Amino acid sequence: MEPTAAPVPTPAKTPSAPKSVLNESRQIERAVTLIKMGARMQVLESETTLSYERLIRLYKEIVGKSPSKGQLPFSTDWFLTWQENIHASLFLNIYEYLDKGASLDSIDALTKAYKLYLEQVEAGGIEPLLSFTRAWRLLKFVDAAMLELTTCTRCKGRFVTEPYENARHFVCGMCNPPARAGKSKVAGSLSLD
Numbered sequence: 295m296e297p298t299a300a301p302v303p304t305p306a307k308t309p310s311a312p313k314s315v316l317n318e319s320r321q322i323e324r325a326v327t328l329i330k331m332g333a334r335m336q337v338l339e340s341e342t343t344l345s346y347e348r349l350i351r352l353y354k355e356i357v358g359k360s361p362s363k364g365q366l367p368f369s370t371d372w373f374l375t376w377q378e379n380i381h382a383s384l385f386l387n388i389y390e391y392l393d394k395g396a397s398l399d400s401i402d403a404l405t406k407a408y409k410l411y412l413e414q415v416e417a418g419g420i421e422p423l424l425s426f427t428r429a430w431r432l433l434k435f436v437d438a439a440m441l442e443l444t445t446c447t448r449c450k451g452r453f454v455t456e457p458y459e460n461a462r463h464f465v466c467g468m469c470n471p472p473a474r475a476g477k478s479k480v481a482g483s484l485s486l487d
């Protein structure tokens with residue numbers, strides 16, 4: 295396959311039924327929402343049925359530049375690092391609350407939960423550490439049972455942990471911050487109640 299600048303002739307298609315046109319406009323709407331939230335290409339490819347070329351064009355149109363090519367590392371480590379863990383936990387608590395209450399499409403729940411996460415973090419004057427793409431990835435890890443929420447034995451808040459965390463002895467990063475952390479703004483302002 296050689297890349298070419300010349301337009302590729304597409305085979306004649308049978309006229310689309312109204313239903314598929316509707317579906318396509320929904321897919322575009324969804325892609326636009328995701329792009330505006332800051333989603334990277336891997337999210338768009340996973341959550342819409344639009345072609346890669348179509349998504350690239352949409353992305354460029356909305357963001358004004360090409361999407362970054364890098365993939366997120368396939369590792370749960372980021373979510374288990376101290377401050378990152380507090381942000382991830384806050385987001386996941388919000389997501390699970392929304393997911394339980396309303397019958398939302400999973401992407402609607404993700405975008406809603408992410409907006410609420412941003413509001414809460416910004417209200418505390420804290421820089422949001424969790425990107426939209428990371429939030430999406432977190433939900434994938436939870437679906438795959440590679441991460442879950444465990445209740446802290448001290449504060450009773452629920453935090454992102456590995457699935458085999460011993461719940462009887464688990465103490466979260468807010469109750470037991472790393473020695474070098476000192477008095478952090480995050481620990482002071484975020485609450486998972």
Ligand SMILES: [Zn+2]
Binds near residue numbers: 448449465467
């Ligand atoms: Zn705690």
